[in-house]
Amino acid sequence: MKTAAAAISISASIRVIGLLAILVSLVFVFDDPLARAELSAHQVMLVANANSPDSLMVAEHYALRRGISPQSIAKLDLPLADTMSREDYERRLVAPLRQAIIAQGLHKSIRVIVTVYGVPLRVAAPRLTxxxxxxxxxxxxxxxxxxxxxxxxxxxxxxxxxxxxxxxxxxxxxxxxxxxxxxxxxxxxxxxxxxxxxxxxxxxxxxxxxxxxxxxxxxxxxxxxxxxxxxxxxxxxxxxxxxxxxxxxxxxxxxxxxxxxxxxxxxxxxxxxxxxxxxxxxxxxxxxxxxxxxxxxxxxSDEYADASVDSELSLLWWDRSLYATGWRRENPLHHAAKKSGGSRREIPVLMVSRLDAATADLASRLVDRAMEAERQGVAGTVYLDARGLPVKGPSDTYGRYDQSLRDLHQFVTQRTTYRSQLDNTEARFQRPGDAPDVALYAGWYRLRQYEDAFTFQPGAIGYHMASAEAVSLHGSEETGWCKNALDRGITATLGSVGEPYLDAFPEPLEFAALLLTGQYSLVESYYLTSRWVSWRMVLVGDPLYNPWKNNAAAKRSALTMFPLAPVAPSDQAFADPLLAKDDVKRVQSQSRIRLDAILRNQTRTGEAS
Incomplete structure (x- = not known):
């Protein structure tokens, strides 16, 4: 895993407005603390591969279990490979998916896209015209x-x-x-x-x-x-x-x-x-x-311009001309993202999760296990695998994430009734039986070598912070964490399809704490704590999964790691994406006209002086 400390400092501070400040010296509104956020079935759109009967089966199974209208399944003509070209992504996925949503008048209500088994996992870098x-x-x-x-x-x-x-x-x-x-x-x-x-x-x-x-x-x-x-x-x-x-x-x-x-x-x-x-x-x-x-x-740029299909789909309503596909883009749903001021509508970002595994049957079981855990609760132990790394400074990403694991151990111990087992050394949970009853796991670091130490309880959630742990979810020879954890019965996980840099992962304390309150679904907890979209990360699991919604493991007031408890994305304002995109294009057109006028005037003034 590479550190993204330098990338964080630059990406967070050097933006367009930062360039302006170089030359010219020129609150969040949170919900009622008692309000409860809950995504609903009418806010979900499914994407299945029409060329795969198994893909259609998984989508139909999920729709039936969650009460989603069959009309909310977009059955698209997609490649069967794990990787699709950018051209296929735009022509065979984005365009027909937009059309399907708009045709049903759902463009103002859909918040979540669910990709299923059979839908490509990665999108390649674009080719320039x-x-x-x-x-x-x-x-x-x-x-x-x-x-x-x-x-x-x-x-x-x-x-x-x-x-x-x-x-x-x-x-x-x-x-x-x-x-x-x-x-x-x-x-x-x-x-x-x-x-x-x-x-x-x-x-x-x-x-x-x-x-x-x-x-x-x-x-x-x-x-x-x-x-x-x-x-x-x-x-x-x-x-x-x-x-x-x-x-x-x-x-x-x-x-x-x-x-x-x-x-x-x-x-x-x-x-x-x-x-x-x-x-x-x-x-x-x-x-x-x-x-x-x-x-x-x-x-x-085509530099780092590949992505997971799911992360790229967060920008479903954004035309390619409206954002750079190279590198990654700040996630405006992240709890610390700066909200843009003014009255201009912003093109919304969607939340995306995936029902996928080595087989269609395993993918379908993700919703079955999720719904079982919502009825019966998630039993077991929280396992946290830190490395004993000190925090050397604000830019020390490794130290900060390691500390987040230790802080989560303290949070679970003090704020919930769960038992938490922390390993704070370079050793890992690696031998069979080391983690026999996993309810929740977060840890690191062994690269692309799943260690069969975990027995996952129904409803278990976990992720391993290492590079490319979701490079494949299907290959029989795949050694990465996500595919092998899904084979062994985990209900939700997340990982990357390529080198993501460490700061692409949700910080464990933030992600787990939101889930444990029961106030946020799986996909909301993920997007509130993930810094980037149009990037290499993928969330695998039922996006509506909320195992603690009927019996919270921690109180909302325990979310002291946030300045204020975040507003669930489903409760945040959501602009009409079609009108918002028209706004952006109109502003761009007017901006060029105004800029040309200013430059001409300034040029004349300079020549006269």
Whole structure:
């Protein structure tokens, strides 16, 4: 398992609005604590493979057991292999599934998609069209040229107002993907320019004059006339007159233009590319060129662009042009996700779970065992396999997840009547009989080698945090955790179809605590504690499964690991996806028109001055 500490820090902080803040200094509403969230059958849509009688059987069995209308089974012409191409995914899965939901008028009510045995498990990275490949090459050329200029600017900035002409060397940040590295590089250059401005600001006349002139030349090259305007606003020269209303309005317009450029304009740029880049460079400097090119390349990237079908289906209502398939996307249903403000409708994200196993019969039994556990409860012991790793700091993902296992042990011991057995060493539950009565399991770490130490009670839930433990659920030679736990009777599990990075897993304390209150179903607990969608994770089990709903193992008030108990996704506002998508496309179109007007006005103003 690879650590995602660097990815967390960059992904959490460097977003479009973060890029804006570099240049320009420009609550959650929770439910009644007594309210009870519960998904219902009318909020579920099933996806089955019409080419597999076994797939149809599993879907029909689930619909019958859960009281779901047979019309809510989308029987699609899908490949029989575990992996499908991106083209097949869009043409044979997404398009007909949307059509089936819309035709029944269910697009405003469906919250959950259930894929079943026979539906492909993975979607491959997309292939670029000829136009997209041409735009990608153009953006790459612009990015490369801008990088050379920015490195030169960094050296120039580092030499300003220093005793030595040589600036200290700064190491390039290591990040998993090119976009993250590009943004880290852009931040590094920005910091060098800001530092030079601070040094000049500390000088007294007349020593500051020559350095001020050199600083202005660097800032103009770096961030264009917008950066120069901001510099003069933040560091006014002695004796400089107060900023005029016209200058204030100009800066406000420059900030608006940058926000549109980095936040609302459709990418990649499809028309008048050369003109737009030329205007961007004049107004926002090489910084703007580099940032725009980096964002275009991210949109067109095939880097880490494969995913589980289920995670990708969370974005069922999102057209491919509306999000980058490379890497992963923040899950807006995660309990800590920032809610977007304003009145604009956001395209909703769906929750997706899978009824799958080595055979159709085993897949069907997932709902049978779930419903049995809902009637009789889940007996047994909680087994937690930590490694004794200390938490070395906020960015120590390994330490944080290991601590979460220890915290869950404490939570179970103090807040529930379950017995909890914690192994806090590098040893694992690995020998037959080590875990004879599993109600709940979470632990790590042995890679793709299931250890037959577990006997799962009816209704048992568990997952093993290691890479690619769900790479296959069917192969007879598959050694991963998920397939083998399903063979042995686990009722719900989760894992990854490829290297996910550790932070893709729900933190054990958060995930288990939500379930134990009985206030959240399996799929809700998963989506409230999973950071990413359009990624490599998969949840296997009945999404409606809620074994503690009639007899809570822990009180809702025990959820002190959250600032406030999260609102169940089924209780959160859900926009009409068709209207929301129209909103986004309309905003993108209007944003380009407004951006063009701002750039033309700023260009004329700059030429006149």
């Amino acid at each position: 000829d136009d997209e490949e041409r735009w990608r090459r153009d953006a790459a050329d612009r990015l490369g040229a801008a990088r050379v200029r920015l490195e030169a600017l960094e050296r120039r900035a580092g030499a300003i107002a220093r005793n030595s002409a040589t600036a200290p060397a700064v190491a390039q940040a290591e990040n998993p993907i090119a976009y993250e590295r590009n943004i880290a590089f852009l931040l590094r250059i920005d910091e060098a320019v800001r530092d030079s401005a601070k040094r000049v600001g500390q000088l007294k006349p007349p020593a500051d004059a020559p350095w001020s002139a050199r600083l202005e030349a660097v800032v103009r090259d770096h961030q264009g006339v917008a950066g120069l305007s901001q510099l003069r606003h933040e560091f006014p020269r002695k004796g400089q007159e107060s900023e005029s209303d016209a200058a204030t309005q100009m800066r406000a317009q420059q900030a608006e233009g940058l926000q549109l450029l980095l936040g609302s304009v459709a990418l990649p740029i499809r028309d008048r590319r050369a003109e737009l880049y030329r205007q961007v460079e004049q107004i926002y400097g090489v910084y703007g060129v580099f940032g725009l090119a980096a964002m275009e390349l991210n949109q067109l």
